[in-house]
Amino acid sequence: MSIIKLSAIDSTNSFLRDMIANGVVADYTVVATQNQTKGRGQMGTVWNSEEGKNLMFSVFKDLSKHEVVYPFYISMAVSLAILKSLKGLNVPNLSIKWPNDILSANNKVCGVLIENVIKNKLESTIIGVGLNVNQTNFKGLPKASSLKKITGVQYNVDEVLHDIIGNIKFYSEMLEAENYKAVKDAYEANLFRKNKxxxxxxxxxxxxxxxxxxxxxxxxxxxxxxxxxxxxxxxxxxxxxx
Missing domain, CATH: 2.30.30.100 (SH3 type barrels.)
Known part of the structure; x- marks a missing residue:
């Protein structure tokens, strides 16, 4: 695993996409930044973050040797990976708000943007993650929160990053082993407001x-x-x- 750390970048997803266009990128290459000036979310939304306080990173996942028939399973696996890491940090009342926002109670702490690279088939995917870690001021964003705001704990951002990547590998290997039902069942079991x-x-x-x-x-x-x-x-x- 290679981690590229940048002090500032417009978008870690865009940086990885440029790397792919310019040559071969190793599986699980990670690009992380302390300041993302043009972070993107689902449906063109903007992800804003205070410099140095949160996790903003993208992971390259090579899919050339593993056929993914239903790409949404990647999103489910990533959501479960983040959820597993946050549960390990004792963040309470966690759930997944469809398709892949992570909530604590009703507050959003993490967003995911997955961009697939398709040539003749699905060749690879870029997994972009924005996790509010130590930021506590979310002016104008009443539904946003962070790990520190919820638990009162100051976190080591690098340790959280490594744990999430390890869990992304764990769930990616489940997909490679074709344990699709287990992934889908776990995802649905953690869906926000399911059956309510x-x-x-x-x-x-x-x-x-x-x-x-x-x-x-x-x-x-x-x-x-x-x-x-x-x-x-x-x-x-x-x-x-x-």
Whole structure:
């Protein structure tokens, strides 16, 4: 495993993508930075972070020798890896908010952005992680929090990084061994608001109620609606209001 540490960069995902374009990148190459000026999240959102207080990194995962039929399993595996690390740090009330935000109670502590590299097939993936570790001020972000804000503990950021990478390897090996059901079952068992009455908003802004039942192998959220029909939604179709 190679870790490239940068004092500042626009985006660790973009840095890794440029590395891939310019040559061969070793499996589990990690790019980490103390200051990410243009961090990105799901659906084009921006990830802001105080310099030096949080974890902002990307991991290159070579998939050329392992066919991934359903790419969402990568997202599930990464979510479980982060969850396992945070449980080891005694962070309470952890869950995964579909598709791959990590929450403590109702507060977001971590976001993940996965960008697949596809040529003739899925060749590799870039796993971008933004984890709030020691930052405690989140002005204008009422649903954001950090490990320190929740537990009161000051964490060694490098130690947390190494632990997460180790757990990403652990769950990646589960996928390579084709233990797909175990990964999916564990992911669904930790889904935020699973089997609880929840309110959603569709792409047209219409609010409706339902129960999260799980995810499809393609990563769509399965919601039980009032007419007892389970409907599947992708990320652009639905927002969980909580």
């Amino acid at each position: 009455p929840s309110t959603f908003k569709n792409a047209e802004g219409v609010m409706f109620s339902g129960f999260i039942k799980g995810v499809s192998k393609y990563g769509k959220l399965m919601v039980l609606l009032e007419d007892e029909i389970i409907e599947k939604f992708d990320l652009k179709q639905i927002t969980l209001m909580y």
